[in-house]
Amino acid sequence: MAYKPTMDDIKKLRTMTGAGLGDVKKALVEAEGDFDKAKDLLRERGLAIAAKRSDRETSNGCVLVKKVDGFAAMVAVKCETDFVANGADFIALTESILDAAIAAKAKDLEEVKSLKLANGDDAATAVQQRSGISGEKMEIDGYNFLEGENIEIYDHMNKHTLATMVQTNKPAAEAAHKVAMQVAAMKPVALDEASVPQEVKDEEYKVAVQKTKEEQVEKAVAAAIKKAGYNAYIAESEEHLEEGIRKGNITEADADAIRKLKQETAEQKLANMPEQMVQNIAKGRLAKFFKDNCLVDQEFQFGDGDKQTVAEFLKKQDAELKIVAYKRFTLVAE
Numbered sequence: 001m002a003y004k005p006t007m008d009d010i011k012k013l014r015t016m017t018g019a020g021l022g023d024v025k026k027a028l029v030e031a032e033g034d035f036d037k038a039k040d041l042l043r044e045r046g047l048a049i050a051a052k053r054s055d056r057e058t059s060n061g062c063v064l065v066k067k068v069d070g071f072a073a074m075v076a077v078k079c080e081t082d083f084v085a086n087g088a089d090f091i092a093l094t095e096s097i098l099d100a101a102i103a104a105k106a107k108d109l110e111e112v113k114s115l116k117l118a119n120g121d122d123a124a125t126a127v128q129q130r131s132g133i134s135g136e137k138m139e140i141d142g143y144n145f146l147e148g149e150n151i152e153i154y155d156h157m158n159k160h161t162l163a164t165m166v167q168t169n170k171p172a173a174e175a176a177h178k179v180a181m182q183v184a185a186m187k188p189v190a191l192d193e194a195s196v197p198q199e200v201k202d203e204e205y206k207v208a209v210q211k212t213k214e215e216q217v218e219k220a221v222a223a224a225i226k227k228a229g230y231n232a233y234i235a236e237s238e239e240h241l242e243e244g245i246r247k248g249n250i251t252e253a254d255a256d257a258i259r260k261l262k263q264e265t266a267e268q269k270l271a272n273m274p275e276q277m278v279q280n281i282a283k284g285r286l287a288k289f290f291k292d293n294c295l296v297d298q299e300f301q302f303g304d305g306d307k308q309t310v311a312e313f314l315k316k317q318d319a320e321l322k323i324v325a326y327k328r329f330t331l332v333a334e
Helices: 007-017 021-030 035-052 088-104 109-114 123-134 173-186 198-228 238-246 252-271 275-293 310-317
Strands: 060-068 071-079 139-147 151-155 162-168 323-330
Touching: 007 021, 021 035, 060 088, 060 151, 060 162, 071 088, 071 123, 071 151, 071 162, 071 323, 088 109, 088 123, 088 139, 109 123, 109 139, 123 139, 139 162, 139 323, 151 173, 162 173, 173 310, 173 323, 198 252, 198 275, 238 252
Parallel strands: none
Antiparallel strands: 060 071, 071 139, 151 162, 162 323
């Protein structure tokens, strides 16, 4: 006589695996009531389903952050929809991975993926199995940690989509918490100017130089167009020139004359552009980049109304107070 699982057996295996009702019943039937074998069947099928979804986009998920004495970490597990991301089972899975990472004081993402969880599976396999159960692609996508004393953590609006950690050189919980909020809001790229990688500085300066030259050329061309008496809108682009011809506002000859004037003016301006002026403007742009993107130089967003940088805010709390390090991770496109 064929084995028929009881409702109690089905509930028991569902509790153990989190799999769907139909999947649990089918696995129990095939395993003829052997729970271990049924669990293996569900695991295998979960991994197979996850593999089929490997080319899908994961734009939602859960980011959790936690600290214990001397160690703090954040981990992100991604999925396809916010419905799954907000589910208790998915959040619990992410929390179990974070707990394992903190217990092991894991140092990188690959180590986190290989950590053993309470059910005996490694973290990466556990995520794949949950993917098979939910029908969505899932992946452990990010991991950060800070080690030492005086660490404050922040889960933005407790929505589990953006988390930060800030470490200071001495106890300052309230101030550090505000700086953690600053990191969430203003997404700095480095702690200070010295921390910005040289390749980033070089690229930003290169972009600043190019942008400065383009702006100077645009100004010269605009002045030449105005002096020649041409309509600025029509002369603005090739599309506008063609529109002007269609509407009868200019002739083909006028369009050619405008094109020639723009080209000659641009070439002349580039050939005679003072290099020192370009460098000075580009350096000013780079300084603004540092102010906007280096944490200690950013305008502090959580003070009492006075304009001040983050460094100035910290100094007001304690002349010796400094930020040692910070971490930030978000699932939100910025």
